[in-house]
Amino acid sequence: xxxxxxxxxxxxxxxxxxxxxxxxxxxxxxxxxxxxxxxxxxxxxxxxxxxxxxxxxxxxxxxxxxxxxxxxxxxxxxxxxxxxxxxxxxxxxxxxxxxxxxxxxxxxxxxxxxxxxxxxxxxxxxxxxxxxxxxxxxxxxxxxxxxxxxxxxxxxxxxxxxxxxxxxxxxxxxxxxxxxxxxxxxxxxxxxxxxxxxxxxxxxxxxxxxxxxxxxxxxxxxxxxx
Numbered sequence: 001x002x003x004x005x006x007x008x009x010x011x012x013x014x015x016x017x018x019x020x021x022x023x024x025x026x027x028x029x030x031x032x033x034x035x036x037x038x039x040x041x042x043x044x045x046x047x048x049x050x051x052x053x054x055x056x057x058x059x060x061x062x063x064x065x066x067x068x069x070x071x072x073x074x075x076x077x078x079x080x081x082x083x084x085x086x087x088x089x090x091x092x093x094x095x096x097x098x099x100x101x102x103x104x105x106x107x108x109x110x111x112x113x114x115x116x117x118x119x120x121x122x123x124x125x126x127x128x129x130x131x132x133x134x135x136x137x138x139x140x141x142x143x144x145x146x147x148x149x150x151x152x153x154x155x156x157x158x159x160x161x162x163x164x165x166x167x168x169x170x171x172x173x174x175x176x177x178x179x180x181x182x183x184x185x186x187x188x189x190x191x192x193x194x195x196x197x198x199x200x201x202x203x204x205x206x207x208x209x210x211x212x213x214x215x216x217x218x219x220x221x222x223x224x225x226x
Contacts, residue, residue, distance in 0.1 A: 093215025
């Protein structure tokens, strides 16, 4: 039986992946490093900021240390704030779907985004009240495809006063848009609904259910997975 839903954020709730890409590109360009759209979506999409910079700089044989990684992250965050202004876009069908399920299931967010960015966008989109639990990149050590973020989200859900019976991983649905996210969900023992906002459907084939968006999804179709 379905008892909880955990949402990824970028590419599932908000159309922020292009904005993150622009912020990464601006930051890297300041150091003479190019990052193409294709390279980002193919190789770096699911990483949190810290892991992306570490992996990309390693791939480019660019010498770096922890202090430089922190500097990259701080500059990227500033660029993201600037490109975000006036560009926040909650994805099609998301407010309606969240409103429908929030009265029936406890909801959480398990994301590789920074907590402050998640909250700002949720508040601007009028969605903050639906999520008692938010687990962000700031609060976990390992990024997806490691399942840590989803395991931690479930642990916090089970600590809510409103949850009277312990929820098992097998009773959770994760909503994702990336291959790494699907792997993380399955490694956590959870089922996954994949949305084709960032990858074509054939690349998301390991998910139990694949949809173009959250618009028009029947809750019964999801519940049937359980």
